Amino acid sequence: MATEAAHGAEHGEGGLVFHPMDQFIVKPLFGDGPVGTFTVTNVTLWMALTVLCVIGLLVLSSSGRATVPGRMQSIAELAYGFIRKMVEDVAGKDALPYFPYIMTLFMFIVVSNFLGLLPLAFTTTSHIAVTAVMAVAVFVAVTVIGFVKHGAGFLGLFWISAAPLPLRPILALIEVISYFVRPVSHSIRLAGNMMAGHAVIKVFAAFTPLITISVGVGILVTPLSIVAISAIYALEVLVAFIQAYVFTILTCVYLKDALHPHH
Amino acid sequence: MEGDVVQMGAYIGAGLACTGMGGAAVGVGHVVGNYLSGALRNPSAAGGQVATMFIGIAFSEALGIFSFLVALLLMFAV
Numbered sequence: 551m552a553t554e555a556a557h558g559a560e561h562g563e564g565g566l567v568f569h570p571m572d573q574f575i576v577k578p579l580f581g582d583g584p585v586g587t588f589t590v591t592n593v594t595l596w597m598a599l600t601v602l603c604v605i606g607l608l609v610l611s612s613s614g615r616a617t618v619p620g621r622m623q624s625i626a627e628l629a630y631g632f633i634r635k636m637v638e639d640v641a642g643k644d645a646l647p648y649f650p651y652i653m654t655l656f657m658f659i660v661v662s663n664f665l666g667l668l669p670l671a672f673t674t675t676s677h678i679a680v681t682a683v684m685a686v687a688v689f690v691a692v693t694v695i696g697f698v699k700h701g702a703g704f705l706g707l708f709w710i711s712a713a714p715l716p717l718r719p720i721l722a723l724i725e726v727i728s729y730f731v732r733p734v735s736h737s738i739r740l741a742g743n744m745m746a747g748h749a750v751i752k753v754f755a756a757f758t759p760l761i762t763i764s765v766g767v768g769i770l771v772t773p774l775s776i777v778a779i780s781a782i783y784a785l786e787v788l789v790a791f792i793q794a795y796v797f798t799i800l801t802c803v804y805l806k807d808a809l810h811p812h813h
Numbered sequence: 814m815e816g817d818v819v820q821m822g823a824y825i826g827a828g829l830a831c832t833g834m835g836g837a838a839v840g841v842g843h844v845v846g847n848y849l850s851g852a853l854r855n856p857s858a859a860g861g862q863v864a865t866m867f868i869g870i871a872f873s874e875a876l877g878i879f880s881f882l883v884a885l886l887l888m889f890a891v
Contacts, residue, residue, distance in 0.1 A: 735875040742878035
């Protein structure tokens, strides 16, 4: 029975059976043509929605400038204060000129993570192409800031003067490698977390209609997988925020390294 | 025989790559556990170290994500 169900899945016979990675396919929004550079796809749609939500939350809600803030204005003010405090605490007061960029990153990531949690939504941050652009932008910006502010002194980041002299070249090699792995881990952490969580939800969702194939097995598996979907979804709500927080705080850490390269 | 040996190897490798997630789990648990034991000894200093804990979690988790990436590459790119 199980193999029959598996074969049904392979040939697409069962109406409800799907592949867990299907949700990440980039499709053109209009027609079925190939996806080119300027094709309007579902990624474009959900990114535009993200931007609209951020504008709605930050600009429209606070445009009234109420002294006693309403609900939306409170959220916007909380987010502003939260990120500003993070930048000050982690990267220092002299990092505040870069605060708008970090705030933009955080709002974009957190809103697109939460929009991706809606049923039938597309999670733009689950694509490494999207997160890599943000991570590489942070990497390039931080490197440029470091060299502009400190010149060749920025290389002191790799030459740890607190370590014993014979150890320093080895440490320098490790530091250089870990510096260049930063954009990779920075982007893959966010994309991998979002992709993995959503794929797990879909895997459990694929187990749910088992009761329509075999009542004996399904009576156990179906309620269990419905409970599992709810539990993983709750976890995903947490992960959606934590990953945006982690991405932002790592940006602050990298910025601190660029502003204060001496250990 | 359906498929070939290369595909079989890729699937087995993808499964083996997932063992790396166990290491990440141990690492994240270690970070949070140590944070908690420190926080309960000195609760007044705990609030300021939450950011540091999350940075530690992120670094430790990145390596688990790398193993997940290797599994994905083996499944879909090889």
